[in-house]
Structure formats: C-alpha cells, structure tokens
Amino acid sequence: MKKWKKRAVIELIVLAVLVVLMSWYLFMGRRITGADDKVVSGDEETHSLVVYFSREGVVSGGVDAVSPASLNSNPYEAISDTETVAKMIQQLTGADLFHIRTDRYYRSAFWGTAATAWIEEALNLRPKLAAKPESLDKYDVIYIGYPIWWFTAPMAVGTFLEGYDLTGKTVVPFCTSTDSGIDVSMDYIREVSGSATVLDGYRVHNSGLEDVSAWLERIGMLEQTDEQQDIEVGLTKSEADIADAALKSGECPDVTEGTETYRNFVIDNVYHSADAGDIHYNVYIPESYDGSRPYALYFTLPGYEGLYFQGVAANIKSEEFGFEAQKYNDEMIIVAPQLNDWGETSADQTIALLEYFLEEYNIDRSKVYGNGFSGGGETMSIVMGKRPDLFTAYLQVSSQWDGAYEPVAEQRLPVYFAIGRNDEYYGAEPTQRAYDTLRALYEKQGLSDDEMDKLLVLDIKKHDYFTERNMSNEHGGGGLFAYDEEIMGWLFSDERGAAVQEGR
Ligand SMILES: Cc1cc2nc3c(=O)[nH]c(=O)nc-3n(C[C@H](O)[C@H](O)[C@H](O)COP(=O)(O)O)c2cc1C
Incomplete structure (x- = not known):
C-alpha cells in the first residue's frame, strides 16, 4: 500500500472511532x-x-x-x-x-x-x-x-x-x-x-x-366559582350574598370584575355605563369594609403613563398616590380609573364611575377626594368644573386647569395646586392663573384672606425640592408629591375648608 493511502486509512479509522465515541456520548446516556x-x-x-x-x-x-x-x-x-x-x-x-x-x-x-x-x-x-x-x-x-x-x-x-x-x-x-x-x-x-x-x-x-x-x-379552560370571584375582588360573604341576590333579581350593576390583583388592588374591572361606555378601573377595597359603616372614597387619575392603552394597571404601577393614600385613612376605598384620553370623554367616565361607587358602596359623602397628575389633572379639572358637588377636596398635581371655574367657586370646593416652578411640560404659569382666577371669584363672594387660604393652596416648588429627592425632572417629579405629608395630609384632612364651605 502506498504511504499516502495508508495515512488516509488511518485517518478514516480515527475519524470513525471519534464519531462512534461521540455518538455513544451523546446518545447512550x-x-x-x-x-x-x-x-x-x-x-x-x-x-x-x-x-x-x-x-x-x-x-x-x-x-x-x-x-x-x-x-x-x-x-x-x-x-x-x-x-x-x-x-x-x-x-x-x-x-x-x-x-x-x-x-x-x-x-x-x-x-x-x-x-x-x-x-x-x-x-x-x-x-x-x-x-x-x-x-x-x-x-x-x-x-x-x-x-x-x-x-x-x-x-x-x-x-x-x-x-x-x-x-x-x-x-x-x-x-x-x-x-x-x-x-x-x-x-x-x-x-x-x-x-x-x-x-x-x-x-x-x-x-x-x-x-x-x-x-x-x-382560553376558557378555567371557570371561577362564584366564591373564588368574590374572594378575589375582596367581597365579604354578606356583600357577596347581596350581589348574588341583585344578580338573581336582575338588578345587578353592570360590572365585569377583574380577576387579578396588584398590591391589594383588584385590577382591570370594567363598569359598563349605559351613558359613558366601558370604563376600566383598578380598585382597593380595605379588607375591613363590609358595607355596615360609611367609608371615605378617593379617586386618583394618572399621568400619560397610566392610561388604559399603556397597559392594565400601568397607572398604579407607575405612581404611588393610591398606595400612599392608604396611610392617611384605613377606612377608604381607592379607585384608580384607567381612561383613554385627557378630555371630556374621560371626565364624563370619571363622573359616571364615581356616581356608581356612591350608589353601590356605603360612602361618607363628606370624605370624597380626588387628585389628578399631569394629563390626569387636566381631566380631573374638567370633572371638578362639571361636578364639584361630588367631591370634598381636590389635589391638582403638575398639570393645568382645563375645566370651568365658576361651579368650583360656587361649591367652594377646596383645591390644592402643586407643581414645580420650572415644570418642563406645563410651566407653572397656567397653575398660577387657575389659582388667581378662583381667588378672584372668592374675592367677589367677599371671602376673607383667611377663608380663601382654607379653600385654595398654591404650592409652587423650587428646583431644590426635586434635586434633594434625587429627581432632576420637575414634571415627572410631581410623582414625589404622593410622599409629601403636607400635600397628602391636606387632601385627607378633616378640617380644611369645611367651615368655609358650610357658610356658602
Ligand atoms: C438544549 C437547550 C436548548 C435551548 N434552546 C433555547 C432556545 O432556543 N431559546 C430559548 O429561549 N431558550 C432555550 N433554552 C433554555 C430553556 O428553554 C429554558 O432554560 C427553560 O426554562 C428550561 O426549562 P426546564 O427547567 O423545564 O428544563 C435551551 C435550553 C437547552 C437545555
């Protein structure tokens, strides 16, 4: 055999042995x-x-x-x-x-x-x-x-x-x-x-x-029992019984309850309003709520990141207002609606949803609070202009006022305006104007400075407020107001402008 042939044969044999060993290793575990x-x-x-x-x-x-x-x-x-x-x-x-x-x-x-x-x-x-x-x-x-x-x-x-x-x-x-x-x-x-x-x-x-x-x-492979659904949406046995009875009598409010929770909120509930269409919302109902005592009610509207098309529960996943609020009153239902715009449609939906809660739950009408952040503040200001009678106090965060003023002044609804002096999105001027307009209306009513101060607070934060809290952006920094006890404490205070309101 020629030398090169011999070498080729040896190489082939070595290759075959390697293949056999490798196959054995891979397939003969x-x-x-x-x-x-x-x-x-x-x-x-x-x-x-x-x-x-x-x-x-x-x-x-x-x-x-x-x-x-x-x-x-x-x-x-x-x-x-x-x-x-x-x-x-x-x-x-x-x-x-x-x-x-x-x-x-x-x-x-x-x-x-x-x-x-x-x-x-x-x-x-x-x-x-x-x-x-x-x-x-x-x-x-x-x-x-x-x-x-x-x-x-x-x-x-x-x-x-x-x-x-x-x-x-x-x-x-x-x-x-x-x-x-x-x-x-x-x-x-x-x-x-x-x-x-x-x-x-x-x-x-x-x-x-x-x-x-x-x-x-x-995918329709799992049907929840009624009892499971009740537990998940936080209904007590007696509430569940009432709901079941309402269902049987055909009086059931048209709500599709969410099936998932996020930090104690039941998320993606839908209220099918006859007038305002489908309204998505996330809700926190304290475990202690059984309908026997009136509870406070807080509606919080988010900025752009929290609209419904941004994702289910995107609002409560990106803002802390709904969670920080729990520290001020443990007998308070918190509703975080997820709407789809910052205008009239969302304002009407907020009102429809609020009316639903006032109707269906045992709510202390002297403790109904609202806040709106950024775009949510625009929507909420429209709500306040339309139905200030539904609220006890309103906190407007890093936003501008798009609603009517007169009904708010007539109702003497307490309003707190908080914004950064150099808010990158709105600037502080529209907030200053809204405050001045309401103050002028109160002056016409003959209110004293002291009375007006109880109804209106203008809180324009300096840049340091944000940088001290490791936030360089003043508009996004509006989210920090959720942690500010002075601001949130004002919203949930029992005193505030009640006395001035009664005098109207
Ligand atoms: C041989 C092998 C191939 C894999 N190929 C992929 C892949 O193509 N894409 C991928 O996302 N993960 C791949 N993975 C990761 C596994 O899919 C992943 O770790 C999986 O969660 C393992 O599940 P197990 O714990 O039930 O084995 C591969 C893992 C193995 C072992």
Whole structure:
C-alpha cells in the first residue's frame, strides 16, 4: 500500500472511532429506570391531561446550569421550570399529570444536551420514550408543556404526541424558555398533533399561579366559582350574598370584575355605563369594609403613563398616590380609573364611575377626594368644573386647569395646586392663573384672606425640592408629591375648608 493511502486509512479509522465515541456520548446516556406509564390522578371527573417534557437528572438537588429556574420561587427547588408550570396547571384545573421521560438521560453538561438536541432536531428524530400511557381516550384536552430547545419543542414531544390518534381532542401548548416566544415551536406542535385542534400556545416566564390562572381563564379552560370571584375582588360573604341576590333579581350593576390583583388592588374591572361606555378601573377595597359603616372614597387619575392603552394597571404601577393614600385613612376605598384620553370623554367616565361607587358602596359623602397628575389633572379639572358637588377636596398635581371655574367657586370646593416652578411640560404659569382666577371669584363672594387660604393652596416648588429627592425632572417629579405629608395630609384632612364651605 502506498504511504499516502495508508495515512488516509488511518485517518478514516480515527475519524470513525471519534464519531462512534461521540455518538455513544451523546446518545447512550444512562438508561432511565423506574419510569411509569401511569398518570398522576387529578380530579375524579377530569377529562384533561397535563403532559410535560423536561430533561431528567439535571435539576435534581440544585439549579440546572442552563435552566434559570426562573419560575420557581425557591431557586433551589428540585424541579424544573416546565414541571413547575405543569403542576400549576394541574393544581388549577384538577387535570391528570404525566411526565414524558426519554429512554435515556440527556447529558448533564449543557453542551452535551445541546449537541444531542441539535442533532435530533436537525435530523427530525423521535427519541424513544421510557414509558407512556397506553391510551389517551378518556381525555378531551391535552396540555403539552416543554422547554424551548433550539428554537422549537424538544423532539421527544413529537414522539409522545405522534404516538396517539388525537382526533377530536384539543391540544393546549405551553412552554418555558430564556428568550424565545412559543411561536417558534407552534408549526412543529401542529404538525405532530395530527388532526387535533391546537390552541395558540402560552409561554410562561417569570410568572406565578395568578398569571397561569388568568391565561387559563382567557382560553376558557378555567371557570371561577362564584366564591373564588368574590374572594378575589375582596367581597365579604354578606356583600357577596347581596350581589348574588341583585344578580338573581336582575338588578345587578353592570360590572365585569377583574380577576387579578396588584398590591391589594383588584385590577382591570370594567363598569359598563349605559351613558359613558366601558370604563376600566383598578380598585382597593380595605379588607375591613363590609358595607355596615360609611367609608371615605378617593379617586386618583394618572399621568400619560397610566392610561388604559399603556397597559392594565400601568397607572398604579407607575405612581404611588393610591398606595400612599392608604396611610392617611384605613377606612377608604381607592379607585384608580384607567381612561383613554385627557378630555371630556374621560371626565364624563370619571363622573359616571364615581356616581356608581356612591350608589353601590356605603360612602361618607363628606370624605370624597380626588387628585389628578399631569394629563390626569387636566381631566380631573374638567370633572371638578362639571361636578364639584361630588367631591370634598381636590389635589391638582403638575398639570393645568382645563375645566370651568365658576361651579368650583360656587361649591367652594377646596383645591390644592402643586407643581414645580420650572415644570418642563406645563410651566407653572397656567397653575398660577387657575389659582388667581378662583381667588378672584372668592374675592367677589367677599371671602376673607383667611377663608380663601382654607379653600385654595398654591404650592409652587423650587428646583431644590426635586434635586434633594434625587429627581432632576420637575414634571415627572410631581410623582414625589404622593410622599409629601403636607400635600397628602391636606387632601385627607378633616378640617380644611369645611367651615368655609358650610357658610356658602
Ligand atoms: C438544549 C437547550 C436548548 C435551548 N434552546 C433555547 C432556545 O432556543 N431559546 C430559548 O429561549 N431558550 C432555550 N433554552 C433554555 C430553556 O428553554 C429554558 O432554560 C427553560 O426554562 C428550561 O426549562 P426546564 O427547567 O423545564 O428544563 C435551551 C435550553 C437547552 C437545555
């Protein structure tokens, strides 16, 4: 044999040995023993099965190097992201549960699993499973969960789903991943689900039980019992009974209650007003409220970031007025409407919603407060111009007055104007003008300076006020007024202008 031929043969043999060793390493991990074809039983009557795939033997006893365990509240919990979600779904729906296990372990080193998964995906392989239920006949709904691997679902998911005739069944995909959305895997899932109906998938990331529950409700897989709904919206048993009775008698106020909470606010409630249309709002109702005693009521309107199209609860997620207010009166219902503009429509919606609360809840009419920040201040000033009789006091924050003045002066509604001297958006001049206009109207009524000072406060803050609180922007810094005890204390004070008001 020629020398070069001999060398080529040796090289080929070395290459073949390497390929065999590599294949052995990638595909001949230890066999998984003890896998069971039995499902974990859920509710007796269930026709749903939660199936999930997650590689075995990696997370146990510690955090998987590639799986941030982002969904687990305890990062050292010995279950995977996908398993966590699968168990949430099982807990919420009462479905049966099954863990898809491959015949052999994937390598615990990330690159080992990654290489195996990549080859499986590239060659569209179907890894052998250690066990699977004999039949899925009893199920109508199959939830299928998996981590995203190489921008699709792991091939073992295909092995499982293709192993059954899924005609007439509904497949509900869910996934976990670091970045990828579930869309990347949907073509594959549809392909391996045969003639089943496949719903749009849901990626669960940094989410908790509440998010999973909200998703299941959205897709109609979870119906809340009346009792669950009552608990979530903070209704006491007696209130719930009254609401149920109203519902039965056809007198139920037209409200769709929110199903999620954020820092004790029930978010995304909708009041379907006959005159003002659908009005979205978030509401905090103290646990102690049972309707037997009158409570104060506070309406807070947000700046631009908090309008409804900015996202559900964007208002209370970006401003603290609704939370700081709780420190001044623990018997106060707080409503944070999420409207869609700063003009007339939103003002009318605010009034309609306020009237709804005054009607439906036991409210102390001498304690109805309002505030508006930035654009919300414009809206709220229109509200005050239209219905000052509904309020006890109003705080206008970093804004301008767009409403009528005369009704406010006639009503002698106490108003506090707070703004930065160099507010980047409005400047302080419009606020000064609004204050002067109301003061002039009070002068006409013959009020003394002392009386006017009880009804009107003009608080123009110097730049230092903001910089001392680590805020360079005066307009955005209006949010700091929520923490200012002098300002908030004025709004919720019992004294203020009541005496002057009575003299009108
Ligand atoms: C082999 C492999 C490939 C992965 N590919 C992706 C990917 O393409 N996109 C992504 O966002 N995450 C990817 N990940 C991250 C996992 O999807 C993510 O960590 C997931 O939450 C793990 O779930 P588990 O704990 O149930 O295994 C990959 C992880 C592995 C192990």
